[in-house]
Amino acid sequence: MKIIKGRVWILIDEQGRLIEDIDTDQIYHNAYLHITDISQMGQYALGNLKGYEDFPLKVGQGDIIIAGRNFGAGSSRQQAVDCFLALKIGAIIAPSFSPIYWRNAINSGLAVLRCHHLNDLVSNHRLESGDILEVNVHSGEAFNITKKIAFSIEPMSPVQLAIYLAGNLFAYGRQMVRQG
Amino acid sequence: MAKTIIEKIIQKHTQDEVKPGQIVWMELDLRTARDFGGPNVVKNYEREYDDEPVADAARTFFTFDLCTTGCLLRYADNQQICRLFARKQGLKVYDVDWGIGTHVLIEEGLAKANTTCVGTDSHMNLLGAVGCFGQGMGDVDITFAFRTGRTWFEVPETVKIKLIGQPDPSASAKDITLFLLRKLGTKVLAEKAAEFYGPAVESLSLAGRITLCSMITEMAGIIGFIPQANEAARQEIERFSGEPWLPFQADSGAIYCQEIEINVAGLTPQVALPPSPANVYDLKEVAGRPINSGFIGSCTNGRFEDLEAAARILKGRRIKEGIILRIVPATRHVYDECLQKGIIEIFRQSGAIVMNPGCGGCAEGHSGLTGRGEVQISTGNRNFPGKQGKGEIILASPEVVAASCVAGYLISPEEL
Numbered sequence: 001m002k003i004i005k006g007r008v009w010i011l012i013d014e015q016g017r018l019i020e021d022i023d024t025d026q027i028y029h030n031a032y033l034h035i036t037d038i039s040q041m042g043q044y045a046l047g048n049l050k051g052y053e054d055f056p057l058k059v060g061q062g063d064i065i066i067a068g069r070n071f072g073a074g075s076s077r078q079q080a081v082d083c084f085l086a087l088k089i090g091a092i093i094a095p096s097f098s099p100i101y102w103r104n105a106i107n108s109g110l111a112v113l114r115c116h117h118l119n120d121l122v123s124n125h126r127l128e129s130g131d132i133l134e135v136n137v138h139s140g141e142a143f144n145i146t147k148k149i150a151f152s153i154e155p156m157s158p159v160q161l162a163i164y165l166a167g168n169l170f171a172y173g174r175q176m177v178r179q180g
Numbered sequence: 181m182a183k184t185i186i187e188k189i190i191q192k193h194t195q196d197e198v199k200p201g202q203i204v205w206m207e208l209d210l211r212t213a214r215d216f217g218g219p220n221v222v223k224n225y226e227r228e229y230d231d232e233p234v235a236d237a238a239r240t241f242f243t244f245d246l247c248t249t250g251c252l253l254r255y256a257d258n259q260q261i262c263r264l265f266a267r268k269q270g271l272k273v274y275d276v277d278w279g280i281g282t283h284v285l286i287e288e289g290l291a292k293a294n295t296t297c298v299g300t301d302s303h304m305n306l307l308g309a310v311g312c313f314g315q316g317m318g319d320v321d322i323t324f325a326f327r328t329g330r331t332w333f334e335v336p337e338t339v340k341i342k343l344i345g346q347p348d349p350s351a352s353a354k355d356i357t358l359f360l361l362r363k364l365g366t367k368v369l370a371e372k373a374a375e376f377y378g379p380a381v382e383s384l385s386l387a388g389r390i391t392l393c394s395m396i397t398e399m400a401g402i403i404g405f406i407p408q409a410n411e412a413a414r415q416e417i418e419r420f421s422g423e424p425w426l427p428f429q430a431d432s433g434a435i436y437c438q439e440i441e442i443n444v445a446g447l448t449p450q451v452a453l454p455p456s457p458a459n460v461y462d463l464k465e466v467a468g469r470p471i472n473s474g475f476i477g478s479c480t481n482g483r484f485e486d487l488e489a490a491a492r493i494l495k496g497r498r499i500k501e502g503i504i505l506r507i508v509p510a511t512r513h514v515y516d517e518c519l520q521k522g523i524i525e526i527f528r529q530s531g532a533i534v535m536n537p538g539c540g541g542c543a544e545g546h547s548g549l550t551g552r553g554e555v556q557i558s559t560g561n562r563n564f565p566g567k568q569g570k571g572e573i574i575l576a577s578p579e580v581v582a583a584s585c586v587a588g589y590l591i592s593p594e595e596l
């Protein structure tokens with residue numbers, strides 16, 4: 001049973017609303033695309049998102065990012081996923097993701113989860129930055145430990161879960177090839 | 181359960197339950213990589229799998245089409261990386277002498293109705309024109325597909341689109357396609373499959389079907405199918421595949437997320453002005469705008485019928501002094517047919533440049549780019565800034581491109 005537990009980081013604008021359409025340039029600016037070593041990428045995560053420039057300095061291992069709809073819009077750059085892997089982010093939860101980002105994240109073993117009522121949870125202060133959140137990726141049960149509030153997210157599909165548990169698509173593929 | 185076409189094709193290739201939103205493991209009949217993305221696939225493959233064999237060498241290919249002159253060192257290097265890997269693994273390379281990969285797959289009878297195919301090309305979905313589920317993917321996905329012959333896929337919802345009315349005889353498949361972009365934009369089909377019905381699309385040639393299906397990408401869709409075809413299109417598909425064309429038809433109770441009717445009665449030529457393919461106008465509204473150059477070709481309009489339509493306009497005419505028109509047949513097969521039917525000669529006498537088959541002007545294309553300030557009228561599919569150099573791109577049909585290059589400004593062929 002895989003439970004993701006971590007401190008919450010909510011990406012909100014000055015009005016307190018979840019930021020929508022965060023694109024891959026805001027996540028990982030094209031000025032750093034020449035870097036090929038994943039361990040070097042963490043320092044640039046969200047470096048181009050207003051208000052979050054110092055995110056890499058403050059974030060901790062296993063933290064959970066909460067964002068608005070269509071997260072990862074724009075180009076297909078893999079670095080926009082890798083920079084979060086470098087920081088050992090526990091999960092990203094958003095109402096929806098751009099299709100390419102979604103595929104890239106799943107293939108790299110980054111936990112991406114969809115939750116349709118995030119906007120309500122955030123605007124009613126039922127989920128705030130710094131809260132400790134626990135998510136069961138099999139069942140979709142989520143629990144805000146700090147505020148003792150339960151809610152639901154979309155559980156991982158069996159395929160996504162299998163890739164996630166294996167580590168990434170290649171590791172999963174090796175298992176698959178071995179099993180014929 | 182009643183199914184749409186995409187649901188049926190996916191179901192044929194998976195043990196998993198198929199319904200929209202469900203992620204399934206899908207068997208792939210073909211997996212390909214091109215000279216762009218291909219070298220990344222090779223690099224990933226050798227890092228992850230070393231010398232292990234690909235899942236099925238006979239169904240794994242390279243198709244070089246982006247830089248078919250090899251005029252840029254980085255492409256020449258990349259092509260050679262792929263060739264060496266292909267030799268080691270026993271894979272066929274449709275090398276720089278073949279043409280646009282997706283079109284080669286159709287002509288070689290590899291992409292057939294009801295099959296699945298992936299490649300490093302975002303216009304792979306034009307294979308929907310023959311009823312094949314083609315899909316472009318990134319190099320990680322394609323590496324995995326090379327090794328395992330499978331991929332995971334989230335079953336999309338389907339939109340049913342019925343075209344009613346007959347377009348004006350001056351309108352071509354490209355005009356219908358641009359008009360659909362105008363109506364549907366980039367939201368209606370986002371992440372969805374489409375099925376097209378109605379005489380305006382069912383009467384299209386294979387070339388016309390390819391034009392429409394290729395631009396589902398610009399509508400942000402997954403793939404489009406035209407389940408009915410006229411006799412000529414059917415015969416051409418069957419000639420390539422060597423077997424009867426029996427594409428899946430949607431079940432009568434199939435569930436669509438949306439059903440749309442679009443009236444194309446009396447439709448006249450359309451153009452897409454910069455900066456996006458959905459920025460579409462009636463040609464009439466913008467006629468007279470000056471242009472500097474033209475391009476006829478691409479995966480959207482590079483087939484014989486497209487070139488023949490342009491030749492009908494150019495026959496006995498000359499391109500206006502100072503205007504450069506580049507013509508790039510999609511494949512060697514198209515080139516041969518143009519040669520045999522005297523089309524190349526018409527182009528030559530009109531003053532156009534005809535180049536070897538391939539993608540032409542896209543990316544860093546081998547047929548040449550547009551310079552800053554240059555306005556080009558093109559039969560391609562994208563007019564985003566930077567897609568074909570630094571100039572401005574106006575999208576139109578082959579007929580409109582040819583006529584405009586004769587006039588030196590945007591003009592409808594019958595006004596010439």
Ligand code: SF4
Pocket residue numbers: 245246280301303478479480538539540542543561
């Ligand atoms: S012609 Fe252009 S858009 Fe079409 S496959 Fe080639 S590069 Fe892509």
